[in-house]
Amino acid sequence: MFGPGEIGEPTVSTNTSSISLNWTSPLGEVFKYRLEWHDGGAPKIVYTNKTFAVLSDLIPGTSYTISVNAVAGDDKTEGHRHTFTSVTRPGEIGEPTVSTNTSSISLNWTSPLGEVFKYRLEWHDGGAPKIVYTNKTFAVLSDLIPGTSYTISVNAVAGDDKTEGHRHTFTSVTKPEVVRNITVTNITTSSMSVMWTKPEGNSSFYRVQWTNGIVTGSDNVTQTHKTITNLTAGVQYEITVTAVTDEGSTDGQSASVSQYTRPGEIGEPTVSTNTSSISLNWTSPLGEVFKYRLEWHDGGAPKIVYTNKTFAVLSDLIPGTSYTISVNAVAGDDKTEGHRHTFTSVTKPEVVRNITVTNITTSSMSVMWTKPEGNSSFYRVQWTNGIVTGSDNVTQTHKTITNLTAGVQYEITVTAVTDEGSTDGQSASVSQYTRPGEIGEPTVSTNTSSISLNWTSPLGEVFKYRLEWHDGGAPKIVYTNKTFAVLSDLIPGTSYTISVNAVAGDDKTEGHRHTFTSVTKPEVVRNITVTNITTSSMSVMWTKPEGNSSFYRVQWTNGIVTGSDNVTQTHKTITNLTAGVQYEITVTAVTDEGSTDGQSASVSQYTSK
Template sequence: MGRIALLLLMGCLGGWAELQYYKYSNASTWEDARQHCSVCYKELVSLNSENIHLIVQNLSTDYWVGLRKDLNGTMSWSVWSNGDPVTFQNWYPGHPTILKEIPPTPTTPTPQTSPGPQPLDNFCHVELESLCRNLTNSTEIYIYDSTKPPSPVTQPQPVVTVEPEPIIENPCTSLLSFGMWMEKNCSELQPYICYEDRFYGTVNFSRVTLNSVFLNWTVGPGNIDHYRLELRGDINITNSTTSLSMDIFQLTPGTLYHIQVFAVKCERDLDPQNTSFYTKPDVIENLTVTEVKTDSIQLSWVKPNGNHDFYSVHLGNNINNTVNSTTENCLITSLSPGRLYYFQVYTEVKDQSIMSDPKNISSYTRPNQVINLTVFSCNSTWINLTWNKNEEVPLIFLVVVSQNGNFLFNQSTNYTNMMVESLTPGNKYDFTVVPQVPDLTLTGENATTTGFTRPCPVSNLTLKSNETSITATWNLTKGNFSQFSLTIQSTGKNLTMNTTSLMYDFTNLKAAARYSVTVSTVVGQLSSDPINCLIYTLPVRPGKPSLVNKTMENITIRWEVPDELNSGTTQYLVNYSSSFWNYSNSVITSNNTITAEFLKSGTYYTFFIQTLADSKMSDPVNFTEFTEPRKKTLTITMQCSSDKSLFCESKNASSNVYAMLQDSLNKLLTGVYYQFQKKT
């Protein structure tokens, strides 16, 4: 096979045309040339006004073209060998010849003007290196600029002696080196020019896996000997086949491969069919959650086998919410606290044409710390806690109960409140609320508060009093306390004090006063229900009594009030009596003055004055006074007789009788005012 030159029809400004032209330098008959062109190309070249200027460039000899005088009985010189009608002719003057002999006639050399090879000022010159690897190493292409008309070329003509040209039966057309046509004997041997439609094929790939791909391509034009597939990437593979498809194995995951499929025709590569593809990237390994915060989640994984360009982390199924990473970890931010998120991690290639199967993982973000943790209410055995949360998602709250740093127990709830029960009265407790996500894998920051159970009331409150003090004692049978609050109250006066003892002495009190004593158990800011008792201080004796006024029927007396007595609330019991008349009476008064009325005149009355306090009475103070007498004179005459002589005459007898009479009267008139006067 001779040397082949490739001519590509193109415009100076761009795009490839659809025809390619091939010059063969090996000499062949017209039939052999046509046979070769029809087998290895499409046909011998057909010339027209559009391609003539391209084809004639750099012709160094004459070439067969696809025009014959009589082609399968057609009209002379009317049809090209590919069946196209002849619409353009560029015959050398005097050709094609008429079928007769012309005697030779000498001619004088004269300049001839013919459309020979065109000057280079209206051509583009392009050097294509290795454009057709199996044709030439360097091909020079001259591209005619159709915007400029061809310039006539004046060439000196040699002096010739025109000989009668032989008559050629059914000649073939030869393209002369300077571009004009001339018919020649078809059996002559000379180079020829073939043409072919430019081949635009495509390679398709499918069933791409980690290590394999299925390729299929467009069938080549004409009689294709075979197809040569060249794969380039991290490995190079060259395979030949007569099929239009091929499976490629043992590839590397996530790798870019370039494919060229050459249709080989007559040991010539047609224009390659090209494609590129990535094998499917491999799946990442050991996807784990390495760090969780309230608004972010950190993921990490192990690099997969093969190649890749980056990783994409999809949040849920939302392709628009994707984070890319070139390292084996990724921080996803702007998340909401306490919410469950699903992640899909893909291995991806640069052009994102294919990705690995996903590796899935899910994780909650860490919940926020609860806010406003408070003790809402309490009793002696329970404490009611309340709090708020920032998240609008379901959470579980673990309430840890401890005391003095020692864990006691914990309870869980789905609500933002809890009643912690079975507690001891009067105890201080520490409460820690830990927010947890529903699967209990993550907890938020702890929130802590302190609360007290309400202490139990005291029992057996007992009061004992004397004149100026009260002693209170009590018991606490259950629970704990920090102190006791005591209040003593009297009329218009309150006094409060604290003690850690189970007794207390109230001193400097008023005597005979009513006091209310209240005792409450205190823990922290909490107090138990108060327990109250009433008691009076013991009364003290009233002060010295004195007479204010008296009449025959009334006696008014007053007594002093001691300083230690509560003058506002003290009462007095006044008993007065007359033994003579066997009369007695009593009066209770809150004043320190009393008037005894309706008395007998001239009678001694004894007054007993006592201070009253509740059911207790002081020792009495006494006072005796008589009413004014209604004066009467009573004369008693006595006559003495005795069986003893001179007895009545004796002074002693008279004195004795008088003494006996006075003694009898004293006994008889006790409690009555009288005066006894002896007259002789």
């Protein structure tokens, strides 16, 4: 008996644990079909009257030898066995663990159940994929682009080198590279700009973070720069810039830079000066300060000092000199500086030296002095008598003050002043009286032993008067605070040179001396007698008076006829008289100039008949 025909080539589909078969019946009749399969071990046999079957409970990734044949109705006559191999699909790998750096992605996974001949890895960044095979459960994908997202698939391959398990597909991103050339610019008290160069490879944005150790800030930017604001002055900030990939969860290595904000500007300083130093006090700016920088100069080489205090004394300065001074705060890096607060201050000029007063008149005086040490641009000369005040600015070291009142004390101060006219040195003072005025022409009355004087006060003030007189010998001097005086105990008939002048309140400054001469009256002649009387003549004789006289005026009269003669002797013979007539004879001593007569002495005598 002939056996059943051979089945047509079956169609096969597999998964990890079964193989599904479909085939066509052979020509002729078939009672049932016999299926046998094994993976090299004991075979399994099943019978079916259908033209399909599912071999189940198989081992993934395993090659099975399968045979299918028809069986005739006697249940023993078999057709030719159609034998072939089929491989179950390997299982899917376990979830891989992934670690990345900038240029590689490292993978580790667990083997699936069943058997695996090798593993297929495929990855791409959107371009042409790369494929590698490995028989290990780990792999390193290298030579990748930093900051790039890769789609990766890993699947097992069966021993037939073509049956593949389900592909486990996922994405992983290489870490971005570190940004380059990070720098900080445009530093102010409350902001700074950080800039950097784009890293190699890819990144989608940059995470900028900053902190001063207390306050922290962060921002994501797509540009390669960021201006950070609302910072505290004079504080150090640690700034980190990190390149981040598209999905925002993969950060590259951070690049860091430290930078202080500029300290704030100091408050307006209070300034006090003397001749050789300038003292400064200021308030600290907002924020933090490490120290302060002070710089000053007078137009030459500057001097610079540092201090951690809010005050300073600039010493060894030149008197009367304008200094440009700047003060600014310095941050803790010892180089970041705040805005320089610049101003000018002037040392006080030194006091003028050797102040003297000369050329004193009734209405003016000249004051002179020596230039002080250091600098000054002009001198302020001020004067006052307590009522009237005057002032003038001069550049010379002398000043003639006019329009003063005679005999008055003036307080004169000279002050060196700097260029801007607002900084005065210590004043030097001197007191001086103007000369009193000259007295008016005195009225004079004399007698034989005294001269009485009356005069008018000069304009201005007078403390007292000085009187001096002499007759050619040693002078006598007296002082009085009255406008009259009597010079007594004088010699009769003597010419006196007299001077009267006003004296000021300092008891030494004198007005112009009004000098004149006055003559005391001569004394009366003594012992006048008449002798040698004749009809036409008589001789008169007398004794010289006390004191001085220069000649004698002899006068005679009979009531009708009068005669006179000046003689220097103490006698005179009068002739050409009329006989028997009474004559009145007077003798008067007269001084040198002939205008001052003493009291006359008289005698009456008749001529003979």
